[in-house]
Amino acid sequence: MQKRFELVSKSEVLSPLRKELRQLLGQGGWEKKSTEEILLAIDEALTNIIRHAYGGQPGAMVVLFDDGPEKTEIILEDCGKKFDPTQVPPPELPRHKPGGLGVHFIRTIMDRVVYDEAFKEGNRLHLIKFKSKKLKGEGAL
Amino acid sequence: MKIQMTCQGDIHILELVGELDYHSSPELREKLNELSAKQAPKILVNLKGVDYMDSSGIATFVEAFQKTKRYQGRLILAELTDTVRGVFEIAKLESIFEISPTVDEAFTRLGAKA
Numbered sequence: 001m002q003k004r005f006e007l008v009s010k011s012e013v014l015s016p017l018r019k020e021l022r023q024l025l026g027q028g029g030w031e032k033k034s035t036e037e038i039l040l041a042i043d044e045a046l047t048n049i050i051r052h053a054y055g056g057q058p059g060a061m062v063v064l065f066d067d068g069p070e071k072t073e074i075i076l077e078d079c080g081k082k083f084d085p086t087q088v089p090p091p092e093l094p095r096h097k098p099g100g101l102g103v104h105f106i107r108t109i110m111d112r113v114v115y116d117e118a119f120k121e122g123n124r125l126h127l128i129k130f131k132s133k134k135l136k137g138e139g140a141l
Numbered sequence: 142m143k144i145q146m147t148c149q150g151d152i153h154i155l156e157l158v159g160e161l162d163y164h165s166s167p168e169l170r171e172k173l174n175e176l177s178a179k180q181a182p183k184i185l186v187n188l189k190g191v192d193y194m195d196s197s198g199i200a201t202f203v204e205a206f207q208k209t210k211r212y213q214g215r216l217i218l219a220e221l222t223d224t225v226r227g228v229f230e231i232a233k234l235e236s237i238f239e240i241s242p243t244v245d246e247a248f249t250r251l252g253a254k255a
Contacts, residue, residue, distance in 0.1 A: 011164035043195050051163075099196070101196040101199055104232070
């Protein structure tokens, strides 16, 4: 099952998008806890696009949701300033200062986070969650 | 997100309903800033109605916690839903905050009765 969302980089788009993705993740067989965690990872990645890639200015964001029998993959694209979240150093936890946890959430929740360096127009980030523990261990795509 | 602010004795209570994310957290930050600016001694945040929270929500509470700590105030978070508790756990912040399972217990901790 695939679905494409074309969005404007505004914070008010996050909640309605979560509502649609929550339904799709449920249809993909994810139970409530995992669904909410995956939503959180997507949300954090989109918040980074809004804040860092576009600096709070409106721009285009695309969310490609791709659910298969072995994994769920979410691809996020934007045309903003280059921002590679995989290069953000891990925070020291517990963090006593506000902020700096978004990328930690993404890394903790998703099995694979891949930043596409070949994507020239802006940023493309792949968030992957495997449905079986075996595949997680193999780190297969 | 709906934020209802009430007062019981010297305890300021914020009851939140809805989703706490990058869009809604500035409103909560503003309310908490108002309270810390006037050095409210005891702040109780009831999270029973919050079914979603992201790192912006966490950051808002970390900031409020630091501000209240500076003037020896107290901030207690009560009635976390499973989803919200999970976010605190991923951030490894459960031990930093004062967290109460119920509002009644939070009131008791703060030296009042609900």
